[in-house]
Amino acid sequence: MPRSRIEGKAWISHEIPRLRPATVLDVGAGMGTYSNLLRALTPGASWSCVEIFEPYVERFALHAKYDVIHRADIRDFAWPMAYDVVILGDVLEHLTLDDARGVWATARAHARFVALSIPIVEYPQGPENGNVHEAHLQEWSHDMVLSELDGVWRWQVNPKIGAYLARGVR
Structure with a gap:
């Protein structure tokens, strides 16, 4: 669905402004939830989305x-620049594990920080509103996030959603 659960949003809304980003890339913008929540809290920042x-x-x-x-599939995205913060808000569960690992590594290579929001329980979802990309292809757990995704250094785990921050490698 183009919107996501509220879990983790308050924590991410607290953490990202503390990073003082000048540039933000929101991957899988959907209805623009993260711009709605954070744009006013990141004055002067340039906001892009995929x-x-x-x-x-x-x-x-x-x-x-x-x-x-940017109208693109993040797996094939031609990154035009590096960003201070890349937000992967409810994105990786829509990819296979191999694709998720690749997107994560590429995001970290193009960011100072990566913010992740992801279901960490069984959370089945199929195509919705004519969008086949809404289907969940990979189930995640908190332990799996920590073992599969490098660079995670802060997190908040909620009953269904985990919110994470990782350091980029740029």
Whole structure:
């Protein structure tokens, strides 16, 4: 679904402004939740997004929420620059484990910090609203996040959603 559970949002909304980002990339923007929550808390920051599903751009008025919109699959994204913060908000569960690892490594290579929000319990979901990319392909747990995704240094675990911060390698 183009929106996500509220769990973890308060923690991420507290942590990202503390990083003082000048540039933010929101991967899988959906309805623009992270821009809605954080744009006012990151004054002067340039906000970009990657959205795979073209109809969401107009349906959720993403042009009003982001300075730059990239219509792309993050697995094939041609990163135009490095970012201070890359947000992977409810993205990795929509990928196979191998693809998720690759996206994670690439995001870390192009960021000072990566923020992740992900279901950490069984959370089945199929295609929705004509969007096949909404299907969950990989189940995650907190332990799996820590063992599979390098660089994680802070987190908050909620009943269904884990929120994580990782250091990038740029």
